[in-house]
Amino acid sequence: KAGVTQTPRYLIKTRGQQVTLSCSPISGHRSVSWYQQTPGQGLQFLFEYFSETQRNKGNFPGRFSGRQFSNSRSEMNVSTLELGDSALYLCASSLGRTANYGYTFGSGTRLTVV
Amino acid sequence: GENVEQHPSTLSVQEGDSAVIKCTYSDSASNYFPWYKQELGKRPQLIIDIRSNVGEKKDQRIAVTLNKTAKHFSLHITETQPEDSAVYFCAASAGGNQFYFGTGTSLTVIP
Numbered sequence: 001k002a003g004v005t006q007t008p009r010y011l012i013k014t015r016g017q018q019v020t021l022s023c024s025p026i027s028g029h030r031s032v033s034w035y036q037q038t039p040g041q042g043l044q045f046l047f048e049y050f051s052e053t054q055r056n057k058g059n060f061p062g063r064f065s066g067r068q069f070s071n072s073r074s075e076m077n078v079s080t081l082e083l084g085d086s087a088l089y090l091c092a093s094s095l096g097r098t099a100n101y102g103y104t105f106g107s108g109t110r111l112t113v114v
Numbered sequence: 115g116e117n118v119e120q121h122p123s124t125l126s127v128q129e130g131d132s133a134v135i136k137c138t139y140s141d142s143a144s145n146y147f148p149w150y151k152q153e154l155g156k157r158p159q160l161i162i163d164i165r166s167n168v169g170e171k172k173d174q175r176i177a178v179t180l181n182k183t184a185k186h187f188s189l190h191i192t193e194t195q196p197e198d199s200a201v202y203f204c205a206a207s208a209g210g211n212q213f214y215f216g217t218g219t220s221l222t223v224i225p
Contacts, residue, residue, distance in 0.1 A: 042216060042218050044215075048212055092211075098210060098211070106157060107156070
């Protein structure tokens with residue numbers, strides 16, 4: 001079956017712009033989580049969506065937002081981009097509400113803010 | 115919230131030797147501890163996980179141990195091979211899909 005698909009793979013944006021990233025989970029998976037990966041910081045949790053509802057949110061400013069559609073696809077939006085937002089953004093999908101079902105990552109979207 | 119610390123940040127071993135990566139966590143409610151391997155330019159992939167009701171788990175050359183009392187867990191790779199070279203991340207979860215990750219260990223296996 002298809003894995004977790006993230007689009008686009010690469011993005012270059014200018015400071016102050018906004019950006020939308022997309023994540024399509026594995027078929028049947030209802031949970032989508034988003035992480036920011038930067039060198040030295042590891043993976044930091046942004047938020048999780050399950051059945052179109054945000055269940056958890058990490059410690060990121062309100063410029064970072066997301067949503068999930070009825071087909072479980074999720075989008076993440078970052079407004080008023082800053083240079084420090086340059087990172088690899090990973091999404092991960094899971095079958096259910098708990099970690100018991102495993103966690104599969106997509107290949108990520110590499111965002112560069114100039 | 116949970117805080118996961120991981121050591122060492124870099125590790126070099128000779129091919130065939132063992133490698134050990136250690137993590138500590140702070141939240142006693144954490145009960146699921148996965149390990150991910152990330153090769154350069156690729157996505158993190160789950161290699162092994164352990165739950166709080168188990169002390170040790172093995173899968174071929176990889177093993178993970180958990181000490182709930184001390185709040186630490188470790189990844190052991192035996193008979194290392196060059197293809198084991200990657201960044202390894204530990205993580206902790208209190209049962210939901212929000213994971214707290216360590217900052218990663220860059221493992222280099224020298225042929």
